[in-house]
Structures are given as structure tokens and as C-alpha cells.
Amino acid sequence: MAIAPWHEQAWAQFVGARASNRLAHGLAITAPGDFFKLEFATMLGQAMLCRSPLSDGRACGTCRDCILLASGSHPDWIAVSPEDSAYIRIDQIRDVSARLAQRPQIGVRQVVLLHPADRMNVAAANALLKTLEEPTPDSYLILCSERHERLPATIRSRCQTLAIKPNLDDRWGRALAERAEVSLDAAITALQMAGNDPQAALAVAAPDELAARASLAKSLLSLANGRTEPSVVSASAGKEVALWLERFAALLRLSVRSVSLKSPFEELRDLTSRLEMSRLFALQREQGRIRALLGSGLREDLMLYELCCQWRDAARGTR
Numbered sequence: 404m405a406i407a408p409w410h411e412q413a414w415a416q417f418v419g420a421r422a423s424n425r426l427a428h429g430l431a432i433t434a435p436g437d438f439f440k441l442e443f444a445t446m447l448g449q450a451m452l453c454r455s456p457l458s459d460g461r462a463c464g465t466c467r468d469c470i471l472l473a474s475g476s477h478p479d480w481i482a483v484s485p486e487d488s489a490y491i492r493i494d495q496i497r498d499v500s501a502r503l504a505q506r507p508q509i510g511v512r513q514v515v516l517l518h519p520a521d522r523m524n525v526a527a528a529n530a531l532l533k534t535l536e537e538p539t540p541d542s543y544l545i546l547c548s549e550r551h552e553r554l555p556a557t558i559r560s561r562c563q564t565l566a567i568k569p570n571l572d573d574r575w576g577r578a579l580a581e582r583a584e585v586s587l588d589a590a591i592t593a594l595q596m597a598g599n600d601p602q603a604a605l606a607v608a609a610p611d612e613l614a615a616r617a618s619l620a621k622s623l624l625s626l627a628n629g630r631t632e633p634s635v636v637s638a639s640a641g642k643e644v645a646l647w648l649e650r651f652a653a654l655l656r657l658s659v660r661s662v663s664l665k666s667p668f669e670e671l672r673d674l675t676s677r678l679e680m681s682r683l684f685a686l687q688r689e690q691g692r693i694r695a696l697l698g699s700g701l702r703e704d705l706m707l708y709e710l711c712c713q714w715r716d717a718a719r720g721t722r
């Protein structure tokens with residue numbers, strides 16, 4: 404796979420550090436959102452194990468190491484994620500340390516990928532810190548977190564940061580369009596709506612999803628103008644209440660986007676950005692509360708109806 408345009412800068416940082424032998428044992432991948440971080444971290448690990456990398460530093464895909472990696476059986480590739488728990492546990496980190504204490508089995512180095520590294524309990528984090536403080540030669544630990552700032556400061560300070568930055572350019576839309584198999588127009592709209600996070604945008608870019616969001620945006624505008632009734636809009640959720648709430652929340656979040664948007668998203672953003680902050684927060688809280696109550700037996704249609712009334716009243720207050 405080629406280096407995606409959103410990863411180019413961080414990749415160049417990695418290649419530069421490796422070329423000048425300044426690559427730390429602990430590497431932390433950061434990004435202001437999803438940004439296909441795991442994909443980046445995986446490509447990084449593959450590049451480190453490949454014995455004949457391409458000129459741009461990527462794994463060749465054809466050597467013995469690459470073939471073993473592709474089949475999931477490279478003995479020097481250690482992937483660690485939470486198992487039967489929300490957190491990575493200490494025994495998993497101890498296993499990693501024990502393996503790193505041995506020599507690489509077939510290659511010249513061992514590579515560990517921790518994901519999500521910020522989902523580690525305290526004992527596991529302390530054990531990892533020890534491993535980072537006393538690194539074995541030729542071992543690398545890649546820490547890929549959901550939110551880098553959740554990692555203990557002691558661990559962060561032991562890692563070299565490779566930062567994926569949201570430096571949007573024209574190629575992002577084209578790359579996303581290709582990946583999502585949608586039109587360039589849809590890809591650009593999705594990027595704008597997702598705050599230029601390509602991974603978040605991928606979910607938005609699907610034609611049905613964009614159409615559903617546009618339809619909900621129009622309904623919310625109609626409610627604000629008194630051209631439709633709350634009951635009509637709440638009924639439009641049908642059985643997909645959770646999805647409806649997710650779209651509603653995403654549309655409210657447009658108020659903080661500073662890019663220009665397409666109609667009807669632009670009109671909705673204009674309206675939400677004029678809402679009082681307290682009312683906007685109250686609407687977000689309420690949709691979150693309803694989401695948490697789904698499946699509890701409470702009447703979902705009534706809760707949605709109330710939310711639509713709340714939206715209408717808040718939107719009318721902006722005039």
C-alpha cells in the first residue's frame with residue numbers, strides 16, 4: 404500500500420530518524436483523531452522487519468519477512484491488544500518483556516505493536532515503563548493509542564513521537580474517494596464534515612450515509628422554521644434510533660467546523676453556530692442520555708420527540 408497523503412509527513416519523520424540512527428526504542432504515534440493511526444503503525448512495524456525496504460522506506464512485500472508478516476506468522480512481530488478485558492494486563496506486558504529478552508528468531512530485530520496502548524491498567528503501564536527504560540538491543544515498541552494524552556507522562560517521555568498532522572491538501576479528497584469508492588465531491592464533503600479526519604470521513608462518505616445526513620439536516624432546518632412538526636422528524640428515525648442520534652450529534656458538531664460546507668450542511672452550521680452554547684451543550688447531553696437509555700424499555704419515540712421539541716425551541720431562540 405502506498406503512503407497515504409495524510410501520513411506522508413509522519414512517515415518522512417520516521418524514515419529520516421531511521422536513516423540517521425536516531426530511532427528510539429519506544430515510538431508513540433499521535434494524531435488529532437483517528438487518522439488511520441493503526442494502519443500507519445502497522446506499516447511502520449512492517450518496514451522495520453522487512454529486510455529489503457523500498458526506496459521510500461516501505462516494506463517490499465515480497466521478502467521472507469514480508470510474506471511471514473502477511474500470513475500473520477512472523478515470530479519477531481508481537482502485537483498486543485486487550486484480551487477478554489477492556490485493558491491490556493500486566494501478564495501480557497511480562498510476556499512481551501520475556502520475548503524481548505531473547506534474540507530475534509529470524510530477523511535482526513523484534514517489533515512490538517501495542518494497540519490501543521492507552522488501554523493499559525496501572526500495573527501493566529508500570530511494567531511497560533521498565534521495558535522502555537531498559538531496552539534490549541534491536542527491539543522496538545510502537546505505541547498506538549486512541550488518545551495519546553491518556554498514556555502516563557512517564558511513558559510518553561520515554562517515547563519518540565511520530566505525529567500525524569491534519570495538513571489537508573487537494574490529494575486527501577482524491578485518496579479518500581479512491582479508498583471509499585465514492586465521488587470526489589462526496590469525499591470532500593465527508594472530510595469537511597469529519598473535521599478533515601480521513602478515517603472518520605470514511606464512515607460518512609458512503610452515499611447512503613451522506614444522503615441520510617443531508618435529509619436530517621433539512622428536517623432540522625424545517626423544524627427551526629416551523630415548516631414541519633417535531634413528531635414528523637422524530638418518526639423519521641424509524642427503528643434506527645441509535646444511528647439517528649449519532650447523525651444528530653454529528654450535525655450539531657458542525658457548529659465548530661470552520662470550513663465551508665455544502666448545502667444543506669452550510670445552512671445548518673450557520674444555525675447551530677448561532678445557538679447559545681448552553682443550549683447546544685444541553686442538546687448534545689440529551690442525545691447522549693437517550694443513547695445510554697436505548698434498550699432500557701423506555702419509549703424511544705417519546706424521547707426522540709422531546710429532543711426534536713428541544714431542538715426547535717433552541718433554534719427559534721436564535722432569531
Ligand SMILES: [Zn+2]
Nearest residue numbers: 453463466469
Ligand atoms: Zn520485505
